Amino acid sequence: MNVSKSCDKSQRTWPEEPYGLYLHLPFCLQKCPYCSFHSLVGSNSLIDRYTKALFKQIETMASHHWTRTKSPGSIFFGGGSPTIVSPQILGDLLSACLSAYQTNCNDVEISIEVNPATIDRAGLSTLRQAGFNRISIGAQSFHDKELQQLGRPHSAEDICRVIQEAKDAGFTNLSIDLMYGLPGQDEATWQETLHQALKQNPDHFSIYELTLEPGTPFSNLAEKGKLRLPHEDTVLQMMEFTLSLFEDKGYSQYEISNYAKKGYSCLHNINYWQNGSYIGLGSGAVSCLSGRRIRTVRDVEQFCLLLEQGQFPWAEEEILDHEARFRETVIMGLRMTKGVSLSRLQNSYDLDPLDYYGKVLQSLLNQNLVQIEEDRLRLSKKGLPLANFVMAELV
Ligand code: SF4
Structure with a gap:
């Protein structure tokens, strides 16, 4: 792609409203068999090189025409499992963002996704002190058997420990991710998971139905008839039970998969759903500014190489017309x-x-x-x- 052409002043467009800033950390401890996200396993040797490249990308994007006039309204560190990267480096990356994009951590929602197997009490404190003010915990289930089937590297006990440690560290905006429609799951185990999760008193829930993404081990097993999933009527009942229980407990459904206490809806995601502008940093991340959509190269090594060579790591650009x-x-x-x-x-x-x-x-x-x-x-x-x-x- 001819990047310099995209930077041509005559073609520049401006975000109309505060935009979201997303940083992608594509590293995981192990690959969950249902996951089709862009993430790498066993590539910890690349982390140092990758984060150095990210620091460069933070700087270069901040000096771009698009971003010079406005500050982000939210910042989100996602993955992968971002907390595989050391909390000190994550804090440094956030600090680089705050300084490059002229933002104060007290003014914006700053979220980080946390895999409970990859963080401890000290790490959570470091993240909070660095300015992260919202934490999204990838729990998925409170049943150890279901967690094992999902290939999750943590137990229900780990989830409860991390939630308590996050609260102790000063996080007052905490979200839990859960999944339903899992192999072997029935209404009773789903209801138990919900009740366990509610006991943790989070501010927000993201609740996803398991989907079989083509090419994943779960999808391959399902094709061979070797994955026992709940019947679709059961899945519908799980969804209906969730809605009624959460309404009863003071969580409003504000999006198909998201529920929040009053004042705790995720601002970063609302910006996506309102089709607002956002900047995505990191391999495979997408930016969209006033209808101009740019995707960064997915290959982590190529991403690093391009930034080391002083080039933009952009792979493709799409300009959406008015009706689109x-x-x-x-x-x-x-x-x-x-x-x-x-x-x-x-x-x-x-x-x-x-x-x-x-x-x-x-x-x-x-x-x-x-x-x-x-x-x-x-x-x-x-x-x-x-x-x-x-x-x-x-x-
Ligand atoms: S931890 Fe998340 S991103 Fe990583 S493999 Fe599992 S589901 Fe995918």
Whole structure:
């Protein structure tokens, strides 16, 4: 890709609102058999080189036309398992971001994903002192047998220990990730996991149904009939139970997979769902600024090499046209329970979904899969579990 062409002042575009800053740390202790994310196992020798390259990328992107005029509204360190990298280095990377992007850690949400097998009390304290103020714990289940089947390198006891140590370190914004629809899981074990998780009193939950990603060991086992997954009716009941239990306990569903106590919705992710601008740093990370989408090279060694040579590590660029951005904004916005604002769509794109989608949207309205209320188009209660179908209609 001709990067210098993309930096041409005549072509520059500007983020309209505060953007999200994402740092990708693509290293894991072991590969979970359901995971198709971009992550490396057994490559710890590369970590030092990779983080040096990241420091360079932080600097170069901060001096770019796009980022000079605005500061990020949120920062998110994700992976992989970011906490495989030493907490001191993670703190240094955050400090480099805060300084390069002229941001104060008290003003923005700064999240880090934590795999419970890769952090201890001292590490959590270091992260908190460095300025991280939100922690997202990849628990997935509170059943050791399920955790083993998922290939997770931690136990339920590890999760509880890390949560307590995070609270002791001063984290007051804590999220737990859980998965349902797991091999061998039934309603009773899922309910036990939820009750165990609620006992930890987190501020936020991300709840994902297991999906079989092509090429993963789980997908291969399923193809051979060797993966015993719960029946789809059971999975639906798990989802319904979750919603009703969380509502009862004071967690609102604000997105298809996310629930939060009042004031604890994840701002970084809301920016994605509102189709806002974001900068992704690290191998395979994607940036999107005002409809210009750029992906960084996925190969970690190539990523390091390009930055060592003083080059931009960008692999490809896509410029979304006006209507494509409008459709993305509608579809991403429908992920949130409050949906999308019609007047905002009108102001930003000069398009009305009712006119634009015509019969397709009318049919979804007639089937009560979506509804329009007080200027907002959103999924109905009936439409929420069928979100994929609705979105496919509106792509
Ligand atoms: S820890 Fe997360 S990123 Fe790493 S392999 Fe497991 S699911 Fe994938």
